[in-house]
Amino acid sequence: MAKYDITGIGINLREVPDDNSNVKLKVLGIILDGPAYSAGVRQGDELLSVNGVDVRGKSAFDVSSLLQGPQETFVVIKVKHGNCGPIQSMKIERQLVARSPIFYRLEKLESGDISVGYIRIKEFNALAKKDLVIALKRLKDAGASYFILDLKDNPGGLVQAGIEVAKLFLNKGEMVIHTVGRDPEVQKSIVAENAPFIASPLIVLVNHRTASASEIVTTALHDNCKAVLVGERTFGKGLIQSVYELHDGSGVVVTVGKYVTPNHKDINGNGVEPDFRRIPALNEVVSYLAQCHIEGKS
Incomplete structure (x- = not known):
């Protein structure tokens, strides 16, 4: 399989x-x-x-x-x-060993008083969460006031890795994603179990190739008022599929459910619309997130 x-x-x-x-x-x-x-x-x-x-x-x-x-x-x-x-x-x-999907750097803004931690996640593999934690800690220790999480052209990868990454930014009890389907075993609501690793303002960069696990991370952070989205509408892949191997060695893929955002929006075929087309100033980010909280994470 x-x-x-x-x-x-x-x-x-x-x-x-x-x-x-x-x-x-x-x-x-x-x-x-x-x-x-x-x-x-x-x-x-x-x-x-x-x-x-x-x-x-x-x-x-x-x-x-x-x-x-x-x-x-x-x-x-x-x-x-x-x-x-x-x-x-x-x-x-052929290469079967997972490579680190994380690239990061610290950037000083033109004013010189504020630094931003830029992190690119190429895909969600088994190393994504561990290496992201290292990047966040190093950037924070280096003086990053806020972070840019770049998910452009990220096609997804391991859904569980995406869920664990999202939890790093969420408060305990906040919703990561809902899964819905006919089978009761598919119907789940996944929440964060711990305090956030980072609580700084966050910008998430997305485009039309941001898909699957990347969209789970994107919507979890956005719907919980942890991040503003910048760029283009995302791809829109939110199906849950199971692969069954048949007796003759062939296989069949069955769609058994789909992912729904914390605000109960269907990702599949719709994608996620960004809040801004261009990267906003830090004061705009702070203002937007504050308004999001006031409106009840709507």
């Missing part, structure tokens, strides 16, 4: 019908700075072959199995960039 979710080169595949009702495989998600991304694969590319085997018409489950392999071995793939772009063949080394 894990083979369907993510390959040894860092992509998720999706079956898409073409004009003749044949199935082609598109890159639905990609890990930034992963092996495929570094080789030149991009979201929306079509996968044509793996090690010389034509994969058009094959299932995403089967092709993900072809892409898997021992760490530091190579796989040769052929992709078509976009719908009408060039076809490229590339040799990619």
Whole structure:
């Protein structure tokens, strides 16, 4: 089942019908700075072959199995960039070890009196929370008055990692996300259990490629009046899917529920609209968050 979710080169595949009702495989998600991304694969590319085997018409489950392999071995793939772009063949080394998705720096504002801690999260993997805590502590100790959390082009990753990241900024008892579906086991409300690690004003940068776990973090911080959103409307991916392996080795993906924000807004297909198109001044951020609290986190 894990083979369907993510390959040894860092992509998720999706079956898409073409004009003749044949199935082609598109890159639905990609890990930034992963092996495929570094080789030149991009979201929306079509996968044509793996090690010389034509994969058009094959299932995403089967092709993900072809892409898997021992760490530091190579796989040769052929992709078509976009719908009408060039076809490229590339040799990619499989890498199964998670890399830190966190990049951070301290920036002095022009006035020189205030510093901002900038943190970029490329994806939500197993290292996201641990490395974010380190970045936040170092930036705070260095004098950061507030923080910019950059989630632009972040396709998501591990949902649980996103939930744990969101909890770092929330008060005990505040809602992270609701999950809804027909099965009572899917119906959950996830809340923060502890005091926030950081309570400074927060700006979250988003764009049309901010998706899935990134949108969970975005809405948790926004709906609880912890952050202002800056940029573009997010992608809008909020489905909960389970993968079931069948007796013949094939698999079926079933949508069993969806994510709903703390303010009970449906993420899927809608995305999240930002509060500002450009980064606001600190006094604007403070004023906006104060007004949010007054209006009851609406």
